[in-house]
Every structure is written in C-alpha cells, then in structure tokens.
Amino acid sequence: MNTKRDTIDLLLQVAFLEGKITTHGLYEQTVLKRKPLVRSADAVKAALSQRLEAALLSNRSKATSPLTLGAFLRRLREHQSLRPQDVISRTGISSNIYKMLEHDRISPLKISLKSWKAMRQFFQIPLDALEDMIRRTHQLVFFRASFRTTLARYDTRKNKKMKAATLEKAAEELFVRATLPLPQKEQEKLNAFLKALAEEKA
Amino acid sequence: MARFSNQQIVRELKEGDRLGCRHLVDLYQERLLGEATRVFRVPRLDAEELVSDVLLAVINKINTFEFKRSDGDFHYWLMTIFRNRVRDFMRHRAQTDGLWENFDEAALEDDETYSATEREVVRSILRNYEESLGSPEENEGSAKSSARGALEVIAEVLDQLETWERVLLRCRALEIPYEDIARYTGKTAKQLKVYHARVKKKFLNLLGRQTPKVQ
Numbered sequence: 329m330n331t332k333r334d335t336i337d338l339l340l341q342v343a344f345l346e347g348k349i350t351t352h353g354l355y356e357q358t359v360l361k362r363k364p365l366v367r368s369a370d371a372v373k374a375a376l377s378q379r380l381e382a383a384l385l386s387n388r389s390k391a392t393s394p395l396t397l398g399a400f401l402r403r404l405r406e407h408q409s410l411r412p413q414d415v416i417s418r419t420g421i422s423s424n425i426y427k428m429l430e431h432d433r434i435s436p437l438k439i440s441l442k443s444w445k446a447m448r449q450f451f452q453i454p455l456d457a458l459e460d461m462i463r464r465t466h467q468l469v470f471f472r473a474s475f476r477t478t479l480a481r482y483d484t485r486k487n488k489k490m491k492a493a494t495l496e497k498a499a500e501e502l503f504v505r506a507t508l509p510l511p512q513k514e515q516e517k518l519n520a521f522l523k524a525l526a527e528e529k530a
Numbered sequence: 531m532a533r534f535s536n537q538q539i540v541r542e543l544k545e546g547d548r549l550g551c552r553h554l555v556d557l558y559q560e561r562l563l564g565e566a567t568r569v570f571r572v573p574r575l576d577a578e579e580l581v582s583d584v585l586l587a588v589i590n591k592i593n594t595f596e597f598k599r600s601d602g603d604f605h606y607w608l609m610t611i612f613r614n615r616v617r618d619f620m621r622h623r624a625q626t627d628g629l630w631e632n633f634d635e636a637a638l639e640d641d642e643t644y645s646a647t648e649r650e651v652v653r654s655i656l657r658n659y660e661e662s663l664g665s666p667e668e669n670e671g672s673a674k675s676s677a678r679g680a681l682e683v684i685a686e687v688l689d690q691l692e693t694w695e696r697v698l699l700r701c702r703a704l705e706i707p708y709e710d711i712a713r714y715t716g717k718t719a720k721q722l723k724v725y726h727a728r729v730k731k732k733f734l735n736l737l738g739r740q741t742p743k744v745q
Contacts, residue, residue: 334730335649335652335653335656336652336703336730336733336734337702337703338629338656339652339655339656339684340684340699340700340703341569341570341620341703341704342620342629342656342659342681343681343684343685344613344700344703344704345570345613345616345617345620346617346681348681348682348684348685349684349685349688349700350700351697351700351701351704351706353606354701354706354710354711354714355609355701355704355706356605356606356609357710358704358705358706358707358710359561359565359605359609360602360605362561362564364560364561364563364564365564365568366560366563366564366567366568367560368559368560368563368578372578373555373556373559376555376559376582376585377548377551377552377555379582379586380551380554380555380585380586380589381548381551383586383589383590384543384546384548384550384551384589385546385548387589387590387593388546407548
C-alpha cells in the first residue's frame with residue numbers, strides 16, 4: 329500500500345503526537361486490526377525477547393530483595409538453560425573467575441571492563457541494573473570477612489558444612505538488611521569503575 | 531500464528547514468566563515496527579530501537595498497569611507508550627535534522643493544487659514547532675509546552691471544518707482506511723477518497739487565513 333502522503337499529513341501527525349488533535353481511539357483500533365506489513369527476522373525477535381526477559385528478571389529480583397551479581401548471573405544463566413561453559417566460551421572470562429563471580433567470591437572491580445562489556449552484550453543486562461549489582465556485590469565482598477568474624481562468635485554448630493551454610497545464609501540476610509557505607513577510598517574506587525563502565529559503549 | 535490475549539500476556543509478565551516476553555514480542559513487535567516505519571516514517575533501524583524501548587517500558591511498568599474495562603485496555607496503554615516514544619523521536623528529529631527529513635516534501639512541491647503561499651504556511655508552522663523545541667541540550671520543560679503552543683493553530687483551524695471533514699483529515703494522516711472512517715462520517719469510502727484532496731485544500735486555505743504573517 330503506497331498512498332500519497334505530503335507535508336500536511338506530517339503536520340497533522342505532529343499535532344496528533346503532541347496531543348493537539350485526537351482520533352478518539354480510532355487509530356489504536358486500526359492498529360489492532362491491521363496486519364503487520366513489516367517482517368522482522370527471527371534472530372531480531374529472539375534477541376529482543378532475551379533483552380525483555382533479562383529486564384523482567386531484573387525487575388522481579390529488585391522487587392523481592394537486593395540482588396548480588398552472583399545470584400543474578402546464576403539465575404539468568406539457569407533461566408536461559410545455559411551451562412557455565414557456554415558463558416565462558418562466549419565472553420572470554422576464565423572459568424575460575426566466572427565461577428567465583430557466580431558465587432560472589434570476587435569483587436566485580438577485579439574483572440576487566442572488556443570482560444564486562446562482553447557479559448553485558450551476552451546477557452543483555454541493562455546498565456543501571458548492572459551498576460546497582462556491582463555496587464552491592466563489591467560491598468558484600470568487601471564486608472564479608474568482617475561478617476564472618478562477627479557471625480562466627482554466635483555460631484555454635486559443630487558440623488563444618490552446616491556451620492558454613494549457616495554463616496553464608498546469615499551473611500546474606502545481614503547484607504540485605506544492612507546499610508553499608510564503604511570507606512572513602514573504596515567508594516572512590518567503586519565510583520571510578522562505574523564511571524568507566526558507563527563510558528564503555530556496549 | 532497463535533493468538534494470545536492481552537490478559538494472558540499481562541498475567542505472565544506480572545508473574546515473571548518469560549513466556550510473557552515472547553508473547554509480547556510475537557503480538558506487538560512487527561505491528562509497532564510497521565506503524566513506526568510506515569505511518570510515522572521512522573527509519574528502520576531507529577524504529578527497531580524505538581519498538582524495543584516501548585516493549586522494555588512495558589516490562590518495567592507492568593506492575594503499575596491494571597485492567598479497568600476490557601482486554602483492550604492493555605493495547606491502549608501500550609499504544610500510549612508507543613505514541614510518546616514516537617513523539618520524542620519526532621522532537622529529536624525536529625531539533626537535529628529537521629522534520630522534512632525522510633518525508634515526502636516533494637509531493638507538496640510538485641502538487642499544483644497547492645499554491646506557493648499555502649506551502650509556505652505549512653512550512654512556517656513546522657519551522658515554528660522546530661524552533662520552539664530549541665536545541666537538544668535545552669529541550670526540557672517550557673520548550674515542550676511552547677512546542678505544543680506552536681501547533682495550537684492546527685486544532686483551531688480543524689474546529690472550523692465540518693465534523694466529517696475533521697475526522698477525515700485526522701484519520702487519513704494516520705493511514706486509517708477510508709472504509710473505517712466511513713463508518714463514523716456517514717459518507718461512503720468512495721466519496722471520502724474523492725473529497726480528501728478537496729478537504730486538504732480547504733484546510734490549507736483556512737490555515738493561511740489564520741496565519742496572516744506568512745505571505
């Protein structure tokens with residue numbers, strides 16, 4: 329369908345978009361009835377679905393509890409039925425580092441910006457969500473040692489495995505509830521990293 | 531292609547079910563892409579980005595959405611987001627390349643039914659709109675309301691037309707089929723097709739009288 333259009337139509341369209349004129353819902357009804365005339369490649373649709381899924385997951389996690397990078401990456405990977413090797417081979421991150429990352433055993437600041445760029449592209453993670461998680465995970469890693477020392481004083485379990493699990497759970501709960509101001513030097517390091525990450529185009 | 535109800539999509543998205551994302555893409559991605567590229571002349575790559583922004587906004591705001599009347603509520607809600615994104619794109623284009631970019635200005639130039647003065651009237655309104663938006667750096671707040679003010683004259687002139695003429699002009703600018711417009715105007719689709727050019731001419735005439743500075 330190639331109808332003749334001119335600048336008057338443009339003028340009316342702009343007025344419609346700016347809310348100066350209305351079609352009283354007729355345009356919206358037409359859109360619903362019209363068959364889409366543009367086709368999109370399956371790969372484009374799949375990539376968009378993946379991006380939306382990541383956003384959905386990130387929103388859901390935000391609504392329930394603050395999420396660390398490890399928990400987020402693990403959930404996202406399992407959601408997409410991927411193995412750690414799949415991520416490793418696609419992002420170029422070493423296997424050990426990736427495993428530590430998934431378990432929040434390493435500060436995200438130790439991972440290069442290049443690797444983060446690859447991760448963002450691979451998982452389609454929105455920058456603001458990533459920044460939040462980096463901030464939280466860095467805090468968690470930084471404060472974990474002091475959590476452990478504190479919590480150990482209260483833990484009386486003899487079984488090593490049970491003790492570790494209890495400590496881990498307690499540390500996570502404490503982290504979720506706590507406000508954790510980083511020392512100035514650490515905060516500056518974190519801010520500089522986040523700034524560089526934002527400047528790095530995905 | 532399987533059809534999904536809007537109710538189903540909203541339920542899935544609110545529950546965090548990723549199937550909801552696929553259904554949303556299946557139902558709306560090509561449809562919105564078609565509207566953006568065909569009706570609003572957004573270049574294909576920009577349109578793809580725009581549509582993905584719209585669907586992302588849907589995901590991000592889904593918890594604020596509630597059905598009030600029918601299954602169609604979701605469609606109207608999504609179309610409002612779409613319309614706002616297209617408006618933002620148009621504003622940006624007005625501030626950078628100018629609005630005629632990608633639009634068929636030549637159609638107006640070549641058309642002997644429009645006089646040079648009439649053409650200039652249209653241009654001056656669009657120029658006012660572009661200027662009122664200011665530069666991309668200073669586009670917040672008052673600039674946007676003055677942009678809307680620059681278009682005030684269009685609504686005023688449309689009010690001077692008969693109802694069916696007004697409906698015809700507004701709807702055809704958005705490529706609503708003549709058959710659909712006919713149901714609201716009491717005229718046949720064939721009549722509307724014939725009258726469309728004449729009504730445009732009448733609209734331009736009135737517009738010229740309303741904006742006397744352009745001569």
